[in-house]
Amino acid sequence: MKTLELAARLRRNDPVALAKAISLVENRRKDYKKLLESIYPLPSGPLKIGITGSPGSGKSSLIEKMIAGFRSRGLSIAVLAVDPSSPLSGGALLGDRLRMIQHSNDPNVFIRSIANRGHLGGLSLSTHEIIDLLQAAGKEIIIIETVGVGQSEVDIVNVADIVLMVLNPDSGDEIQIFKAGIIEIADIFVINKADLGGGDIKAGEIRNYFAMSGRDPLVFSISVKEDQGIPELLEGIFRFQREEVGHIREKSASIMKNYIEKIIVERFQEEMRLDPAITSVLDGIGRSNPYLAADQIVQLIKSGGIHDKKN
Ligand SMILES: Nc1nc2c(ncn2[C@@H]2O[C@H](COP(=O)(O)OP(=O)(O)O)[C@@H](O)[C@H]2O)c(=O)[nH]1
Numbered sequence: 001m002k003t004l005e006l007a008a009r010l011r012r013n014d015p016v017a018l019a020k021a022i023s024l025v026e027n028r029r030k031d032y033k034k035l036l037e038s039i040y041p042l043p044s045g046p047l048k049i050g051i052t053g054s055p056g057s058g059k060s061s062l063i064e065k066m067i068a069g070f071r072s073r074g075l076s077i078a079v080l081a082v083d084p085s086s087p088l089s090g091g092a093l094l095g096d097r098l099r100m101i102q103h104s105n106d107p108n109v110f111i112r113s114i115a116n117r118g119h120l121g122g123l124s125l126s127t128h129e130i131i132d133l134l135q136a137a138g139k140e141i142i143i144i145e146t147v148g149v150g151q152s153e154v155d156i157v158n159v160a161d162i163v164l165m166v167l168n169p170d171s172g173d174e175i176q177i178f179k180a181g182i183i184e185i186a187d188i189f190v191i192n193k194a195d196l197g198g199g200d201i202k203a204g205e206i207r208n209y210f211a212m213s214g215r216d217p218l219v220f221s222i223s224v225k226e227d228q229g230i231p232e233l234l235e236g237i238f239r240f241q242r243e244e245v246g247h248i249r250e251k252s253a254s255i256m257k258n259y260i261e262k263i264i265v266e267r268f269q270e271e272m273r274l275d276p277a278i279t280s281v282l283d284g285i286g287r288s289n290p291y292l293a294a295d296q297i298v299q300l301i302k303s304g305g306i307h308d309k310k311n
Pocket residue numbers: 053054055056057058059060061062192193194195196222223224225226
């Protein structure tokens with residue numbers, strides 16, 4: 001399929017074209033940039049919901065319920081599961097896929113897992129690009145699930161309008177999430193597995209944490225297993241979208257800024273590999289001062305030493 005035809009089909013929400021386009025971008029295959037260039041301007045804003053929390057907290061189970069809730073409102077949905085731990089598989093989380101498969105016959109539910117390869121301490125540039133592909137296809141709700149409580153989870157704030165943090169009543173995650181700063185980026189806290197007891201206590205702990213800071217985030221105690229509290233959570237998400245317009249707009253601007261920074265970093269890395277002057281500095285540093293070498297390279301870049309290569 002030619003790139004422009006692929007883009008046209010993608011814009012018509014053709015799931016086969018969308019899957020193909022994502023692979024193209026994820027694997028940096030030939031013409032992926034041409035494809036990306038052809039999708040702008042994007043159709044107006046979907047709601048991008050980031051979901052983070054420890055493995056096993058029930059994110060995928062919750063997403064399945066959310067899909068059903070959003071579908072009953074007639075919304076077109078995409079779920080992107082980002083798995084930083086599978087650099088080779090090109091998207092693992094097979095269990096998740098299987099569990100979500102009940103929606104797979106619905107053309108308005110698109111589910112995909114991607115690896116988060118090649119980016120230290122955050123979400124890769126291709127994650128941003130793939131979200132743009134989903135937006136180009138006209139998805140109205142884009143859910144991004146990240147696994148664990150590390151840097152990619154903090155980076156979720158750089159792709160999502162709203163961040164949900166999933167906790168459990170008995171989880172000892174707090175210390176880790178306080179430490180990693182994840183608690184500060186969450187807009188809505190979801191205490192899942194309330195059927196195990198203690199959901200309200202955990203909700204109280206979260207509210208207490210914020211009591212002094214002047215922030216009053218939404219906290220929901222739910223049970224996916226017993227189908228409790230999901231409609232209230234969805235209503236909370238829509239309320240946040242309605243009431244926090246300024247906050248979401250500010251976030252969109254910083255999302256864009258972060259995105260552009262990542263493009264620039266990737267472009268410079270590419271150029272550095274291709275530029276003979278820079279390669280010779282890099283080859284020649286031996287055991288000398290790395291800061292000095294970096295200074296030299298930055299000077300080369302500033303003085304136009306980087307060759308202008310088209311690709
Ligand atoms: N008791 C109970 N178990 C749940 C609930 N929600 C999910 N689980 C279970 O928790 C486990 C992990 O769920 P999963 O959705 O894969 O978590 P993820 O790793 O965060 O995506 C599964 O065995 C689920 O069946 C709940 O509300 N109550």
